[in-house]
Amino acid sequence: MGSKGWGELLAEGRLPRFALICLGVWLNAADALVTATIMPSVGADLGGYAYFSWSVAGFLVGAILAGASAGRLSELFGLRRASALAGVVCMAGCVMSAVAPDVGLFLVGRVVQGMSCGWVSGFSMVAVALVFPERHLARVFASISGVWGVATVLGPLVGGLFAEAGAWRGVFWLFAAQSLAFSAAALWLLRGSARPAGGAGIPWTQLAVLTLGVSAIAVADVIRHPWTALGLVAVGVAILGLVLRIDARARVRLLPRQAGDVRTVVGAGYSAMFWMTAASMGFAIYGPAILQTLRGMSPLWAGYVIGVESIAWTLAAFAVASVGERWEAFWVRLGAVCLVLSLVILTGSMGGASLAWVLAGGSLLGAAFGFSWSFMTRRVMAALSDEERAMGTSATIAIRQTGASAGAAISGAAANVVGFSSGLTVHTAQAASIWVFASVIPLALIGGWAAFRLTGGAARN
Template sequence: MSAGMSSPNASVRLIDRALAPRFALLCLGIWLNAADTLVTATIMPSVARDIGGYQYFGWSVAAYLTGSIVAGACSGKLSLALGLRRATAFSGLVYAIGCAMSALAPAFVTFILGRLVQGLGAGAVVALCYVAISALFPERLWPRVYGAVATVWGAATLLGPTLGGLFAAAGFWRGAFWLFVAQAAIFVGAVMAMLPADKGDAARGRVPVPQLALLVLAVSLIGAAGVVASPHLAIGLAVGGALGMAAMLAVNARTPHRLLPRSAADLSSATGLGLLTIFATETAAIGFTVYGPAFIQTQHHASPLLAGYVVGAIAAGWTTCALLVGKVPAERDGRFVRLGALVILAGALASAWATPRGTLIETALAFAGLGAGFGLCHAFIARRAIAGAPADEQAMASGAVPTSQLIGGATGAAGAGAMANLLGFSHGIDPALAQSHGPLLFAAFTPLAVAGVLAAWRLGR
């Protein structure tokens, strides 16, 4: 029985014979992305001990997020060209191939390539899953479906570290990726069985290739700054990465086929301020997800499972506060924009000290505070950034919110890897070096958190 032919009582419920399998399909697609980062962050110290590559640590996240950005920008074109069913199934297959590449990787460079392919698949899967909601459910249920699938991200906060920790503790980190290969195979089969067949139209849609190329180049230059021997060359590469970001924004403002709204670089607009706040705060915070598990395991002789849960406090703090402030009226959201940005800054400073020098409890509390800052303001920043865009760009502004966050994550992960290598962590986390240089590694990105506060302060007016 189709969604449109469900009985009146069934059509107002998500869980019935017709809709439950479709809802499970969406949850599985979102789960593949939601759990990936926390699972991988938990097992990364085990990966590096097995196949080396501490000097490329940040790329495990940066490559994945860069792939997600590219795929997210191309998913609409892919859906138009192939049709929703084939595009979603193809994306799931790409994700499975990336997971298999990571699982089979004999060296860290191959592992990073697998992570890039994973990101390409996962970014497209998530984008297309949200598109599929309109094809699988009656319109009256769309708001409830969007709210329900959001709980998958909260579930990943709890289950992600558990999965990663169990596989790492068993000395079989590759098994975590094989598990996701199996889940992706189930997802592809379910997509082919449940999504309606549709024809594509390759002539429709344009991908913003110049902006994506400049973005990938900029992130690559920032990451490369950490693996070159010459400090002068490292500085030059980092500057080149920053210029690449600026060039991407300049090109984006001058082309009709944009990755971000035209006002993304206009700091006199609410859209520009909002996207800057999201980018800057994410860039400042992502280093704790990348290097937190390794520092916690080394400094406290903690198990991968425990380290994963300590880092998971960031997501837990975010989710908890987001639920608490979810019904704040629009006329009061400016206060939470400012308050959240200030809490992010305070949480980042506390976490920069606690991660290398604090107790486990102090570290978890600092991480929870950092996440709480995002939970307090992220939705309201997004609301103002989207509302501040011209009417014909509000849909693009909606997509630009997660895209800006992904760009910040990829940039911050690459930058954290570069900074870690410059500070002497290219061959692992030495306890004495962690005590002396660890705070500088994490605090190096505090100026970006300050920039986020300044932008949020203006946005909150």
């Protein structure tokens, strides 16, 4: 793979489809980040300050359910029609929020945006499996990681510009236009694309149970009482496990047959993705508030410090995109080790050590995923049968976002245990600077164990 260049990746007419895939991933990654920045303006205009968290939770619930079902829907309707329709639905959801006269319609629009963006990004992942030969997948996934990194940096900036101009509704008109462009491009660029192999039918039972599990985790993310939140996370994760058991026995499947078996490449890969993502959320969510309170940083400078995670992720992903296949296991394992090490460093440095240590911890956190993510995804895809490739590939987006939602709730509960929800003071920020990161080290260890299984026993099996 190392001898193959980026030119070959984009040759044979693949460049326009590559751009379409990146646009689909961007719509999902940037929408939530842009909206988080404008919510104070939305609250002032629509009177919905109490519903800040519900805007994000509603989007994530929709996105996770859609991402999980995208593979099956692409099999039923064909990738071209499904992608184009998802773009139209996304546009409709954006228009609903743009014209909303009250917070109720605004939140409904956010749920519709979440579902449609989940479908768009899920169908984009299916397109990766259909359009690109396996030898190019590491570079493709490195580029997708780059899109997520760019969204992390540009999303809040774009939202801030609209908010400062007093035109928050313009954000949704902007994304409506991008969604329409995606839909039109999908009709043109995906003509003649092969219909993904798979069975007929929709797994209604699994989707219904998945809705309960994801909703429990999403609600935990907006509840201030820490022990109730942790209980809801535990219930939600248990329900997700039940989904795997039901799906394993179902005639119409939602996930690949081996999704719940960590002895296999698919099961170990999904587990590593979920737990590693969950362990990483505290830095982006609570880092800015901690830095501003304890170090007197402005919001802009705190944002730059947090941004080192996405910068390191992107740089690391491109740095290893061309390595040979025999080195993949090394980079996956190094990524898992970097994750644990980053959390240890942040636990000891966020509260008052030299800023250089905070930057080092944030950089290692991003590098952990840059080194490992594309190779984990590629190994999972390679292990999938033809009839399971569409559903298995699109599910990686849903697994990532479910892990993010669970991690956000766990980090939030840890922060609230030490008084974060009662008010942001030097004392509460100091305590949160330790426990937000220390509390998720066990999750990182579980994710690391799964990553080592992915490249060890599961790979041999």
